[in-house]
Amino acid sequence: MSAIQIIPIEWYLLLSTVLFTIGVAGVMLRRNAIIIFMSVELMLNAVNLLLVAFSSYLSDSKGQVFVFFIMAVAAAEVAVGLAILMMVYRNTKSSDINILNKLKW
Amino acid sequence: MITTYLFYLLTFLAIMFAIRVVSTKNPIHSVLYLVMTFFAIAGHYVLLNAQFLAAVHIIVYAGAIMVLFLFLIMLLNLNKETEPHKSVWLKTSAVVASGLLLLVLVGALKGASTIQATNTFNPNIGLIENLGKTLFNDFLLPFELSSVLLLSAMVGAVMLGKKSIK
Amino acid sequence: MIKLVWLIPLLPLIGFIIIGLFGKKLSKGIVGTIGSGVILGSFIISLGIFFELKGGVQKEYTIELFNWISAGKLSIPFSFLIDPLSSLFLLIITGIGFLIHLYSTGYMSHDEGFSRFFAYLNLFIFFMLLLVMGSNYLIMFVGWEGVGLCSYLLIGFWFKNTAYNNAAKKAFVMNRVGDLGFLLGIILIFVTFGSIGYNDVFEQAKNMASGNPTITAITLLLFIGAMGKSAQLPLYTWLPDAMAGPTPVSALIHAATMVTAGIYMIARSNILYTLSPTAMSVVAIIGICTALFAATIGLAQNDIKKVLAYSTVSQLGYMFLALGVGAYTGAVFHVMTHAFFKALLFLGAGSVIHAMSGEQDIRKMGGLGKYIPVTHITFLIGTLAIAGCFPLSGFFSKDEILAHAFEHNKLLWFLGVLGAAMTTFYMFRLYFLTFKNKFRGTHEQEHHLHESPKSMTIPLMILAVLSVVGGLVGIPAVLGGTHFLEEFLSPVFEASSFRLVHHLSHETEYILMGVATVVMIGSIYYAYTTYVKKATLPDAEGEDLKPAHKLIYNKYWVDEIYEKLITKPLNFIADAFHRMVDNQIVDGLVNGVGTAVNWMSGTIRFAQTGNIGFYIFVMVISIVLILFTQLF
Numbered sequence: 041m042s043a044i045q046i047i048p049i050e051w052y053l054l055l056s057t058v059l060f061t062i063g064v065a066g067v068m069l070r071r072n073a074i075i076i077f078m079s080v081e082l083m084l085n086a087v088n089l090l091l092v093a094f095s096s097y098l099s100d101s102k103g104q105v106f107v108f109f110i111m112a113v114a115a116a117e118v119a120v121g122l123a124i125l126m127m128v129y130r131n132t133k134s135s136d137i138n139i140l141n142k143l144k145w
Numbered sequence: 146m147i148t149t150y151l152f153y154l155l156t157f158l159a160i161m162f163a164i165r166v167v168s169t170k171n172p173i174h175s176v177l178y179l180v181m182t183f184f185a186i187a188g189h190y191v192l193l194n195a196q197f198l199a200a201v202h203i204i205v206y207a208g209a210i211m212v213l214f215l216f217l218i219m220l221l222n223l224n225k226e227t228e229p230h231k232s233v234w235l236k237t238s239a240v241v242a243s244g245l246l247l248l249v250l251v252g253a254l255k256g257a258s259t260i261q262a263t264n265t266f267n268p269n270i271g272l273i274e275n276l277g278k279t280l281f282n283d284f285l286l287p288f289e290l291s292s293v294l295l296l297s298a299m300v301g302a303v304m305l306g307k308k309s310i311k
Numbered sequence: 312m313i314k315l316v317w318l319i320p321l322l323p324l325i326g327f328i329i330i331g332l333f334g335k336k337l338s339k340g341i342v343g344t345i346g347s348g349v350i351l352g353s354f355i356i357s358l359g360i361f362f363e364l365k366g367g368v369q370k371e372y373t374i375e376l377f378n379w380i381s382a383g384k385l386s387i388p389f390s391f392l393i394d395p396l397s398s399l400f401l402l403i404i405t406g407i408g409f410l411i412h413l414y415s416t417g418y419m420s421h422d423e424g425f426s427r428f429f430a431y432l433n434l435f436i437f438f439m440l441l442l443v444m445g446s447n448y449l450i451m452f453v454g455w456e457g458v459g460l461c462s463y464l465l466i467g468f469w470f471k472n473t474a475y476n477n478a479a480k481k482a483f484v485m486n487r488v489g490d491l492g493f494l495l496g497i498i499l500i501f502v503t504f505g506s507i508g509y510n511d512v513f514e515q516a517k518n519m520a521s522g523n524p525t526i527t528a529i530t531l532l533l534f535i536g537a538m539g540k541s542a543q544l545p546l547y548t549w550l551p552d553a554m555a556g557p558t559p560v561s562a563l564i565h566a567a568t569m570v571t572a573g574i575y576m577i578a579r580s581n582i583l584y585t586l587s588p589t590a591m592s593v594v595a596i597i598g599i600c601t602a603l604f605a606a607t608i609g610l611a612q613n614d615i616k617k618v619l620a621y622s623t624v625s626q627l628g629y630m631f632l633a634l635g636v637g638a639y640t641g642a643v644f645h646v647m648t649h650a651f652f653k654a655l656l657f658l659g660a661g662s663v664i665h666a667m668s669g670e671q672d673i674r675k676m677g678g679l680g681k682y683i684p685v686t687h688i689t690f691l692i693g694t695l696a697i698a699g700c701f702p703l704s705g706f707f708s709k710d711e712i713l714a715h716a717f718e719h720n721k722l723l724w725f726l727g728v729l730g731a732a733m734t735t736f737y738m739f740r741l742y743f744l745t746f747k748n749k750f751r752g753t754h755e756q757e758h759h760l761h762e763s764p765k766s767m768t769i770p771l772m773i774l775a776v777l778s779v780v781g782g783l784v785g786i787p788a789v790l791g792g793t794h795f796l797e798e799f800l801s802p803v804f805e806a807s808s809f810r811l812v813h814h815l816s817h818e819t820e821y822i823l824m825g826v827a828t829v830v831m832i833g834s835i836y837y838a839y840t841t842y843v844k845k846a847t848l849p850d851a852e853g854e855d856l857k858p859a860h861k862l863i864y865n866k867y868w869v870d871e872i873y874e875k876l877i878t879k880p881l882n883f884i885a886d887a888f889h890r891m892v893d894n895q896i897v898d899g900l901v902n903g904v905g906t907a908v909n910w911m912s913g914t915i916r917f918a919q920t921g922n923i924g925f926y927i928f929v930m931v932i933s934i935v936l937i938l939f940t941q942l943f
Contacts, residue, residue, distance in 0.1 A: 070238035
């Protein structure tokens, strides 16, 4: 018995939306660059979940293949992003993004 | 029935852990809560007949990405005391803004017309065999390109991580 | 040959491009060769086309090169019309143009702007060819404006001299006045006939009634354009000032070709003019008034080029008189002969100025005949030709004009003869003062006197021959000729000719010729007694003159009147507008916009805090707003 035959797709839509919004809230609430990064990962996963839900719902495996690609991109992003955070920390001795405010008038 | 209960449980866990990720003060705890969230999402994948994806998800996210996060936090020696704080006013406005976003998104999804599920439900699409066929038939070029992406990300990470660039 | 017609304007254009781009790097010899060579090429093709038209059955070719403008109802092809009229003008332009180019290689050889000069001259020839070859009014207008531009550039060729620049500006601005009329005329033609192609317009016009007010309006507007370009009253004052340019320019542009553009345009539109007796009368009256007016001024001028300039204005007046009385062939005939002898006179004057090391005042010349014999003889031929001495070219063309004027209105004829008498007088005054008696210049100048180089004298000789024999193409029937020119041009003026029938008895024509000749001889004799026998000299600068003399010496104060009546008020208005509208309103508006933008950006830039959290916050709010407005 698969969930998709019992649970309507709207529930998954709602769950994804909630997770995504929590991710957005995390980005806005926190100043620690690493936590912000993790919030972004959370948003990505909300989208992944929705993709898988649709894939099952429509019996189309393309959606799941897409999730693979998103994972690959996320892995690459994390590798580079964390390296950048390392550099930032080395230079500023902090992971606070508010220190990075030189890009202005 | 058990599926329905499982769905509710996993949903509850996912949302609770997600909220904890953004609300907890200690970065280490955040990472751990995020891992828990990912486990909950993996459970959802299993419920959706995407068993292979669930496994990959655990391996890649919980096993690789989150470990990287942990390493970094330990390397930088971040903890509750070093965590920067925002003012209450800013936090309130952030929560209000995201609440508005949630409202608008839900409202938008309510108005959307729902698609009809296909009659022929196929429980096997989440199996490795089917996924592999799709991946190597329809998405061969993106697949190869993603290898280039990973390679360049690796090179970039190594370059950035060096002490000094000659 | 007719297939090569596109080469005629293209060659001078290529010459202009080559000389204009690389002139500085090329030697003067190469520049002169290219500049003259391309015109010679055009001349040879024009000659071929002329003979093809003369011998062939088909008298009119329309060569369409490409579709130029096509918008809505308006469709204007870029095409050339080759018929007897345009082929004759092609010959005049390229032929005289070539001789003057050749002359310029000698005349300008010491000038540092040598290559620039040839580039401008080639460009001028290009535009002039467009003007006469176009098969619709728009191409004519392009050429018309183009020659105006070249005229401006060449009058102000020695741009380091402010007076020359002012003369160039004057010519340009005054031509604009006329061009506005021309442009309005073209627009009215389009509105009336729905096309501006010659063939369409004339075909429709043929069937219209005489005296149609729209046609009168069109023809008068076109004539305003002709007034400006061909220096007629009241827009003539730029031409004498245009003598600031190098002498070959005066010969080519301000005597032989450009100033006859107005005559070409009216001759081209002859059907329209024939349909409007009012416009014809206006043309005739303006023509004769200009002829007399300029001739009287010419009587008292002391600058060799100024005399010739007023003479040109006066002769152009004759041509308009001819057009006004319906003698289209006579007008074109006079354009041709005038091009010969006036180019000859100008080039001769250039040769004199060259010999005199730049001196232009005839009071300081005299007795040059024995120093520069070739110039002397050719100049004399030119003078006789313009005076209308039988059997030189001027005689035939002037006689034809006067005969038509006599037939049309006796008063016009009388005034015409009077003008001819004055022309003869001032031209011989010029000739005698320059070449006869003793030399009156400084010793140094006398020592320096020399005949011009071959490149200058050969064009003079060719033009002298043309001035002598040029009239032979139009020997009237009364003298036993067939009037080849009239026959050749008959297809062009066919539609007009049946409306204007000429009949003068042979006796009357003989009498008219006799009167003209007697008057001419009398004028020459009077000039001879005054300036050779009595050796009278024109009064020097600043002496007290008799009122009438003073009036014409100062050119009727026309320039001063224009200055007071038009320039001053215009300047005043412009100044007022400059101070009020431009400085206050326009500048205020522009500066206000600048200030507002400056203030706003100064305020808004504080929104760019550099704080990433703030950016994200704004982004989320914006997403909410966008989704909200889009979805609900």
